[in-house]
Each structure stands twice: as C-alpha cells, then as structure tokens.
Amino acid sequence: MIRVIWLVLFSLSLLYGGNERLLDSANAYNHINRINKIPQSIVINSSAIIIFPTFVKAGFILGATIGRGVMLVRDDVDEFYSDDNLTRHLNSNWSAVPVRLGGATIGLQAGYENNFLVMYVMNPAVIKDIYDNKLTLNASASVSFMDYGTKNEIVSDIGFSDIYIYTNNSGFFAGANLGGSVITVDDKIRFNTNSYGYKQLMHAITVVR
Template identity: 80%
Template sequence: MRKIIWLILFNFGLLYGGNEMLLDSANAYNLVNRTNKINQSIITNSSAIIVFPTFVKAGFILGATIGRGVMLVRDDIPQEYIDDNITAHQNSIWSAVPVRLGGATIGLQAGYENNFIVMYVMNKAVIKDIYDNKLTLSASASVSFMDYGVNSEAISDMGLSDIYAYTNNRGFFVGAELGGSVITVDDKIKFDTASYGYEQLMQAISVIR
C-alpha cells in the first residue's frame, strides 16, 4: 500500500507542469471566490496568496498529502521577507513563486481524494519561513480553515491567524490532517510570464489592491 501511495504522488509531480499549474490555479482561485463568502479585509490585507489547484490525499490508516501550486507575493513586501529568485512581470503588482505542500497522516482514512486549496497569508513572516523551507502549518504558522460555503464575511478577528484557508470541498477541513504539513519553495518548477496560464492568473487576482 505504501508503494502505491508514493507511486501516485510521484506521477502527480511529474505530470504537473508549471504553465498548466498556473492556468489551473487561476480557475481554482476564481471558483473559491465564487463559492465562498470571503471577508474582503482578508483579501485586501493579505501579503501573499497561495493556490494549490491540486491537493492529493491518499492512503489507508497511514497516508500522505501532497500539493503543488503557486504563491503570489505582493511586490511591495519588504526585501527582507522575500527571495530574489521569483518570477515577476513588469506590469504586475504580484510575483509568482512555485511552492509545494507535503505531510503524513495517521488515522481512519482510505482511498484517494483530490481537492484544491486557496490560502490568504496575513503575516509577512510566513513568506520568509516558506523561502527558508521551515514553515509548518499549525506549528510555525496558525491557520484558520474555513469550510466550503461558510460565511466568513462577519468574522471580526481577522488579525488572529497567520493564514486563512479555503477549499472547494464541503466538509474537507473537518478532520483533515493538515496540521504538521510543510510548505516549501518548489525548485523543480519554473513559470513562464509570457504564458496564457500566467496571464489568466494575473487577471484572476487583478481586482485585489
């Protein structure tokens, strides 16, 4: 069973190219914002947005989670929080960074599940931790998981969490073992700023200022 899990995850990584990821990220971001009532202050005050257009959970009792996606960092973030090796377009206020998420799960679970996740990063220090490959969800960064369709417009404690996460799957975050998962920069993926996928992703987030 363990070999099957890692075979699935390995093939997922090989088949998922950078430009396709950007286009899927644009579609995922648009869908999340259409189906979730997100507090506007979360969107406008975020320092970065992380989109995992494919987030895989696979296993039985002992399982694994993996996601590959893009972190969009505001260009006005102080240099001390960011890395020089990022993909930016001269006409954009955002820079695109390939990222991955991985972790292990233990408990009652079976089969294979595929979803996507959008995370709004409120704390600039989280961005630096991702560049330094030392961000662990719920350990070095507090996360508020907002279940599909839940109205978060009325939430008043916007400053209490480092990250606000949304999904396309109702009930997905109930019992989802994301605590302990690690987000790091994905050096194996390169983004093309001239690609159609990049253009669509920039268009999707262009309403954010």
C-alpha cells in the same frame, strides 16, 4: 547528442509544466471564490496568496497529503496607496513562486481525495519561513480553516490568524488533513510570465468580489 536532447526536453517539461500549473491555479482560484463568501478584508490585506489546484490525500492506515501550486507574493507598492487597501490591491505587482505541500498521516483512513486550496497569508513572516523551508501548518503559523458562507462579521479581526484557508470541500476537511503539512518552494518548476496561464492568474487575483 542524446544528453543534449534530454536536457532540452527536461527544460521544456519544466517550462510547460509551470504554465499548466499557473492556468490550473487561476481556474481553482476562481472556483473557490465562486463557492465561498471570502471577506474582502482578507483578500486586500493579504501579503501573499497561495493556490493549490491539486491537493491530494491518499492512503490506507498510513497516508500522505501532496499539493503542487503557486505562491503569489505582493511586491511593495507606492506609499500613495497606503491608506486605501482596495486601491493598493488593484495596483499591486505580484511575484509568482512555485510551491509544494506535503505531509504524512496515520490512523483509520482509506481512499483518495483531490481538492483545491486557497490560502491568504496575512503575516509576512510566514513568507520568509516558506522561502527558508521551515513552515509547518498549525505549528509554525496560526491557521484558520474557513468554511462555506463565511461572513465578514465572523472575521472581524484580521490579525487573528497568520493564514486563512478556503477549499472546495468543507473547513472541517481542510483542518483534518492539513495539520503538520509543510509548505516549501518547488525549485523544479519555472514560470513563464508571458504565458496565457500567468496572465489569467494575475487577472483572477486582482478581481475583488
């Protein structure tokens, strides 16, 4: 009987933990978009959007980076929209996949930082690498760490990078802390597509600013 109760509680923790992550991701995405000038071309041409509402760096000499988030993968849509990427984006369906990020650092460091990260994946091959647990930032994929006030003319060639990363801190911070980090699927979490958090997140990513 105790084992059954434990299993029920464990299952509920996975479900509600997932729902909280979805809502936190929606809030983080909205915040990142408010403080950064993200080119529309990046948003509507992305194959997936990865959001980490919690990205933590902590340590003293030896450190670690840890993130828990969600990857939204754009599902195939009707070819009717193939020549109109904005309309395609607004009508896209998305699959929500729980993901985690981790890495180790060494050097002169001390303290604790917690930030938001939003990653726009332009190359579909990156998504497969995440599913296969073999994506290492700056090693398996070309990455551009964007900073406040990025303008459209700066990102004139969408094919330049596999991933564009925005944060509520500086692009320098992101680049310094993410090198060598690995993104994998977090199979310990379940998402409820009928939850309030899921609906808020779907609304957030379909708004093009």
